[in-house]
Amino acid sequence: MTDTAALVVVDDLKKHFHPLRGFRDLLRGTPARTLEVVRGVSFRVAPGEFYGLLGVNGAGKTTLMKMLSTLLIPDSGSAQVGGHDVVREATAVRDLVSISLATERGLFWRLSARENLRLFGTLNRLAESELHGKIATVLEVVGLADAADRMVGEYSSGMIQRLFVARALLAQPRVLLLDEPTRSLDPISARAFRTFLREELAKKRQSAVVLATHDADEAFDLCDRVAILHHGVLVAEGPARELAARYVEPRVTVRTREPSHPAFASLTHSPFVRRVSPVAPAGDGWGDVHVFLDGGATSGAQVLQKLVSAGVEVSEFTAERASLADLLERVTQVRA
Amino acid sequence: MNWRAVGALLRAEWLTFSTYRTQTVLSLLALGFTVVPVYFVANALQGTMAPRIAQEGTQYFAFVLTGTMIISLVSSCISILPGVVQAGIGSGFLEGLLLTRTPWLTWLIGLSAYQILWALLRALLVMIAGWALGARIAGAAIIPGLFVLLLIMVLHWGVGLCGAAMVIAFRTEGPLRQIFVVGTTLLGGAFYPTSVIPGGLQVLSNFVPASYGLRALRRILLDGKSFAEAGSDLGILVIMTVTVCGLGLVLFGSALRRARVTGTLARA
Numbered sequence: 001m002t003d004t005a006a007l008v009v010v011d012d013l014k015k016h017f018h019p020l021r022g023f024r025d026l027l028r029g030t031p032a033r034t035l036e037v038v039r040g041v042s043f044r045v046a047p048g049e050f051y052g053l054l055g056v057n058g059a060g061k062t063t064l065m066k067m068l069s070t071l072l073i074p075d076s077g078s079a080q081v082g083g084h085d086v087v088r089e090a091t092a093v094r095d096l097v098s099i100s101l102a103t104e105r106g107l108f109w110r111l112s113a114r115e116n117l118r119l120f121g122t123l124n125r126l127a128e129s130e131l132h133g134k135i136a137t138v139l140e141v142v143g144l145a146d147a148a149d150r151m152v153g154e155y156s157s158g159m160i161q162r163l164f165v166a167r168a169l170l171a172q173p174r175v176l177l178l179d180e181p182t183r184s185l186d187p188i189s190a191r192a193f194r195t196f197l198r199e200e201l202a203k204k205r206q207s208a209v210v211l212a213t214h215d216a217d218e219a220f221d222l223c224d225r226v227a228i229l230h231h232g233v234l235v236a237e238g239p240a241r242e243l244a245a246r247y248v249e250p251r252v253t254v255r256t257r258e259p260s261h262p263a264f265a266s267l268t269h270s271p272f273v274r275r276v277s278p279v280a281p282a283g284d285g286w287g288d289v290h291v292f293l294d295g296g297a298t299s300g301a302q303v304l305q306k307l308v309s310a311g312v313e314v315s316e317f318t319a320e321r322a323s324l325a326d327l328l329e330r331v332t333q334v335r336a
Numbered sequence: 337m338n339w340r341a342v343g344a345l346l347r348a349e350w351l352t353f354s355t356y357r358t359q360t361v362l363s364l365l366a367l368g369f370t371v372v373p374v375y376f377v378a379n380a381l382q383g384t385m386a387p388r389i390a391q392e393g394t395q396y397f398a399f400v401l402t403g404t405m406i407i408s409l410v411s412s413c414i415s416i417l418p419g420v421v422q423a424g425i426g427s428g429f430l431e432g433l434l435l436t437r438t439p440w441l442t443w444l445i446g447l448s449a450y451q452i453l454w455a456l457l458r459a460l461l462v463m464i465a466g467w468a469l470g471a472r473i474a475g476a477a478i479i480p481g482l483f484v485l486l487l488i489m490v491l492h493w494g495v496g497l498c499g500a501a502m503v504i505a506f507r508t509e510g511p512l513r514q515i516f517v518v519g520t521t522l523l524g525g526a527f528y529p530t531s532v533i534p535g536g537l538q539v540l541s542n543f544v545p546a547s548y549g550l551r552a553l554r555r556i557l558l559d560g561k562s563f564a565e566a567g568s569d570l571g572i573l574v575i576m577t578v579t580v581c582g583l584g585l586v587l588f589g590s591a592l593r594r595a596r597v598t599g600t601l602a603r604a
Contacts, residue, residue: 063599071431071598094437103602106429108348110355115348121437122344123443167432324525 007208008045008068009176013038013051014161015063015232037063039232040077045175047206049242050197051088052213052223052240053327059229061212065177068210069099081175098173101178113144113163116152117170124171138166141196143189165193169201176201178211182218184288190215194222216324220244230332244322245329249274250293252300254307255316261289263310265276267291270306272299285317337445341438345446346453353450367458371465374400376524389529392551393558398471401555403526405459406488406550411460411517412455413492416448417500418509425504428602440592441585444497452489459485474560480559484570491577492516499536504591504601520546545580548573 015038021030026158038060045051053061066072068079070090078085084092109117117135117161126134139145142162147155152163161184168176176197194217201207213219219226219240226243228236254264259278267273279289293299298320304317359569370554375525378385378397385396390487393399414567424430433443499509520526524546525535541547552569563570597602 015599066599069435071434071596071601072599073593091437094435097435099435101428101431103428104432105427106432107427108352110352111348115351119344119348120432120436123341123433123438125338125341125437128340171437219535 005046006044006081007047007049008043008051008210009078009080010044010064010068010077010194011042013041013066013067013079014075015060015066015072016075019150021102022029030136037232038074041227041229041232041234042077043234043237045208045210047208048202049175049225050202050223051208051209051210052219052226053210054213054219054226054240054324055227055229056328056332058231061229062179064229065099065101065179065210065212068175069177070094071099080254097177098168098175099177100161100168100179102161102183104162104164105159107152107163110151112149113139113152113155113166114148116163116269117167119156121170126171134170134172136336138169141169141292142166156184158189161185162189162193162231172205172207174205174207176207176209177306178209180213181211182213182215190217196265198222214324218329219324220286220321228328228331236331240327243331244327247334248322248326249330250295250299251320252291252293252303253316253318253320254289254291254303254312254314255286255318256289257287257313257315259284261287261310261312261313263307264289264291266310267303267306270302272302290320305316338438338442342449345443346449349447349450353454356583363458364461366591367461367465370404371401371462371469374404375466375469385528388532388555391531391559392529392554393472394560395472397469398473398558399554399559400527401462401466401471402554403495403550405441405462406524406546406553407517407520407526408462408518409455409459409485409489410492410546411513413452413489414499414516416451416512417444417493417496418503419445420447421500421503422507422509425507425602431602434592434595434601435506440588444588445498448493448496452493456485459547473557476564477556477560480563481553484549484553484556484566484573487570487573487577488553489545491545491549491580494577494581494584497581498587501584501587502592504588516546519544525550536537543578545573568570 013207017037018032018034019035021032031174040063048143051279053064055061063072063239067074067079068086070086070093073087080086081093082096086093086097096184108119114135117138118131121135140150142165144159144162144166147159152160155163165178165181168178185193197209201209211218223240225238226240227234236247264276264278267276272293272295274292274294277292279290291303293303346462375397378400382396382534389399391395421430424433434440463473497513502509502512523533523541524544525541528543530538530547548569552566552573553564555564
């Protein structure tokens with residue numbers, strides 16, 4: 001992707017913090033600690049693209065998003081949104097970006113959702129004539145239309161998070177930064193929300209969406225590409241399925257009554273099996289055996305054939321999809 | 337200045353505060369408990385104080401009433417912004433506002449507008465209650481008096497802006513409010529004219545903005561003097577207002593930028 005085509009351009013971005021020192025540290029003269037939160041991260045996001053930021057807690061995802069939204073000033077490197085520098089042209093960037101942070105609590109709690117959105121719409125300079133319609137639309141999208149006139153203080157945590165997402169959508173941003181947007185959403189609302197993001201924001205408006213997520217559905221199905229951050233370093237980037245295929249061992253799970261059958265041990269001598277990992281049987285006598293493959297679907301078929309011909313009783317044979325945890329664990333192990 | 341944004345924040349604050357009905361009623365009732373004791377005490381001291389306040393009205397009840405009103409206004413105006421910013425840091429509201437297309441000065445004014453107007457309303461109610469009890473107030477001087485009142489409020493709002501900057505930088509406004517409230521009470525001429533303060537302390541009273549405001553307000557409102565006759569005090573008050581507000585803007589802008597560097601905008 002060329003820089004001119006990208007809506008978000010991040011180059012060698014760095015950010016560190018100095019954690020606060022207590023009186024004891026000051027009296028002892030303990031030097032200030034430096035916490036490198038983002039260390040030389042670079043990436044591009046195209047219009048209409050979903051870009052996922054993956055990583056364990058403290059990997060630097062939120063800090064990165066705060067720098068893109070102008071809330072934080074980077075130490076070095078550069079970041080541009082829609083061609084505007086996030087430090088020198090912060091006001092222009094704010095015209096293009098909206099952010100919804102997972103931990104945010106900033107609302108008027110004794111006002112309704114509609115009143116809160118009306119306020120933030122006005123602060124974002126939306127025309128009075130447009131406000132009513134836009135508020136109704138975003139409330140519908142996040143599933144709060146029925147509760148729009150209730151006091152926000154009475155909302156559940158999931159509803160509050162939905163309201164923050166609605167607030168971020170209200171300004172119709174070119175770049176939407178979402179920090180765990182479906183964390184508190186029920187599965188149906190989460191699916192509707194993802195559909196909206198995909199159809200309305202990405203396809204119709206060609207907005208770019210950068211989302212930090214711990215959700216496998218979002219990483220694998222929604223994001224066109226993901227970046228895996230580890231201790232502030234971008235250690236892998238690409239479509240999540242490709243990364244999973246590259247880093248995570250393909251695995252089949254065999255449900256059997258005989259997890260200690262010698263056929264499983266003999267599998268490890270096959271060229272298409274890397275290792276076998278039995279799991280203790282459950283109370284009903286059935287247990288799972290994980291077989292890690294060296295190869296794709298053909299290897300799985302060969303494993304099944306060998307087990308059946310050895311007379312192993314198999315009730316289920318499942319090709320496992322790599323989990324997000326598997327992916328993060330493997331990438332960070334390999335790239336550490 | 338985006339006045340639509342100021343109006344929207346004022347409206348949001350109004351809607352919020354209007355849900356605290358009991359608090360509002362009690363706050364208004366408390367005004368009665370302020371005015372009535374002042375009335376009795378001031379009348380008891382009228383004979384002693386009258387010669388000392390000859391330049392500022394001669395009626396001690398009206399004199400003390402204005403002093404009481406100004407102390408309340410000073411305290412309110414200084415504490416509004418640090419309170420708003422402190423709460424905004426804790427809740428993340430400050431970050432939410434910073435991400436909008438509204439400049440920070442606009443939303444600071446918007447967020448404090450309702451409380452400023454409420455403080456002004458209470459001050460006016462105190463004066464009206466005092467007038468009903470016999471305080472001699474020059475009717476023609478209401479508008480110029482209001483101007484002086486607003487000047488005093490803006491000045492102390494600027495002090496609050498400095499306090500808000502301190503909250504962002506150090507998570508505390510420090511003793512700023514206490515210094516100004518105690519300064520106004522003891523050295524600003526709230527309960528006695530600054531002319532009776534002993535020599536050394538009188539020098540200190542020159543640094544208390546409220547002393548100029550109170551003197552100008554009383555001359556205009558209680559003594560029926562013109563703007564020009566209160567000119568020197570008003571001039572100094574204007575200079576102080578511009579200086580303090582300018583300092584507040586610089587400090588707040590710097591504190592905000594520093595917080596964006598250190599990542600402390602939303603840390604509790």
